[in-house]
Amino acid sequence: MGEVDAAKCEMVERYFTQYGWKFNRGDEMGTWHTGFRGEVASFNIFVRVTEWWIYFIINPFVVGPKNDELKMRLYTHILRLNQDINVAKMCLDRDFDVVLTVELPCDTPESFQYSEFEDAINLLCHYCDTYYLEILKLATEAGAPSKYLDTGSDVDLS
Amino acid sequence: MGEVTQDRIDLIESYFAKYGWTYSRGTDPGTWNTGFRGNVTNFNMFVRATDYWMLFVVNPFANGPKDPAMAARLHAHILRCNDEMYVAKFCLNKDNNVILTVDMPFKTIDTFQYEEFEEGINLICDNCDRYYLEVLRLANEAGAPSRLLDPPPSGVDIT
Numbered sequence: 521m522g523e524v525d526a527a528k529c530e531m532v533e534r535y536f537t538q539y540g541w542k543f544n545r546g547d548e549m550g551t552w553h554t555g556f557r558g559e560v561a562s563f564n565i566f567v568r569v570t571e572w573w574i575y576f577i578i579n580p581f582v583v584g585p586k587n588d589e590l591k592m593r594l595y596t597h598i599l600r601l602n603q604d605i606n607v608a609k610m611c612l613d614r615d616f617d618v619v620l621t622v623e624l625p626c627d628t629p630e631s632f633q634y635s636e637f638e639d640a641i642n643l644l645c646h647y648c649d650t651y652y653l654e655i656l657k658l659a660t661e662a663g664a665p666s667k668y669l670d671t672g673s674d675v676d677l678s
Numbered sequence: 679m680g681e682v683t684q685d686r687i688d689l690i691e692s693y694f695a696k697y698g699w700t701y702s703r704g705t706d707p708g709t710w711n712t713g714f715r716g717n718v719t720n721f722n723m724f725v726r727a728t729d730y731w732m733l734f735v736v737n738p739f740a741n742g743p744k745d746p747a748m749a750a751r752l753h754a755h756i757l758r759c760n761d762e763m764y765v766a767k768f769c770l771n772k773d774n775n776v777i778l779t780v781d782m783p784f785k786t787i788d789t790f791q792y793e794e795f796e797e798g799i800n801l802i803c804d805n806c807d808r809y810y811l812e813v814l815r816l817a818n819e820a821g822a823p824s825r826l827l828d829p830p831p832s833g834v835d836i837t
Contacts, residue, residue, distance in 0.1 A: 555823070560680060572764075573764055573765070588750070591750065591754070591813070592746065592749075592750045594755075595750065595753035595757055596753055596770065597752055597772070599753055599757065599768065599769055599770040600769070600770050600772075601835065602754065602760070602768070602769035602770075602779075603769035603770065603771060603777060606730075606731050606781050607731075607781055607782070609760050609767035610757070610760065611757055611758070611760035611761035611767075612754065612757040612758050612760070612761060613761055614761075616688075619761060623764060623765045624765075624781070624783070624792075625765070625794055631791070635785070636778065636783060638721060639812070640784060649727050661695065
């Protein structure tokens with residue numbers, strides 16, 4: 521990951537303040553904890569800045585299912601969803617929980633503008649509000665609907 | 679996606695020239711086809727500029743398997759890969775083929791620097807070389823190994 525310099529940390533904290541969000545510094549330099557109340561749930565966000573990148577991470581976004589049938593539908597769904605979400609991505613962590621991240625280049629404090637920080641948080645919030653419930657249902661309910669997987673989803677009704 | 683302006687098209691073509699890669703323009707404005715020779719195979723890359731995003735795409739990266747058990751294993755593996763990769767990600771297209779993409783904000787021509795374009799292409803190339811063989815095997819061989827799914831072999835205790 522590389523060392524993170526103090527100027528970048530100051531920048532991120534300035535951007536948090538400008539955005540109007542509270543935060544706690546993490547144990548490691550260049551990490552912060554924050555969160556928000558979305559339309560259907562509250563989410564914790566972990567923010568990390570490194571030598572080259574800035575990460576906005578919700579982990580877990582949804583706890584991974586144990587059931588193989590649920591896993592199969594959930595994994596296919598979120599991989600299809602990955603194509604529809606810009607700059608963000610869904611992953612699985614080591615515990616096979618679903619993780620939602622937004623990652624952006626952050627080479628220097630000068631090159632990473634406040635508008636990018638704002639966009640990243642706005643996107644994360646938007647994707648949480650838009651996709652959380654359907655992913656939660658797919659992770660917990662057998663046969664939960666998926667716009668990508670269910671027969672007839674591509675039927676042209678025109 | 680929205681219309682892409684001529685100044686954005688000119689900017690990306692100047693970046694291709696600076697990077698030293700040839701390309702052909704795609705059918706739609708703001709799209710280009712290019713490619714490269716990786717460590718184990720050649721890859722076609724599709725590049726798209728929109729009024730807000732810059733996308734670098736290898737589609738298909740690997741054809742999706744028809745066998746449900748192989749698909750399940752492949753999907754779990756590439757979602758674990760997504761956790762390893764910076765900025766790049768694996769997706770599935772409508773045919774359930776695996777796609778590798780890098781997408782970045784492209785809000786204005788002043789803010790999208792050459793270094794970001796270079797980074798986008800480099801990330802695609804690096805991840806193609808890093809992941810192609812293992813993803814290809816998982817897509818084609820039942821029981822192909824996955825370092826991200828299979829428990830590590832237990833070490834021999836020589837004490």
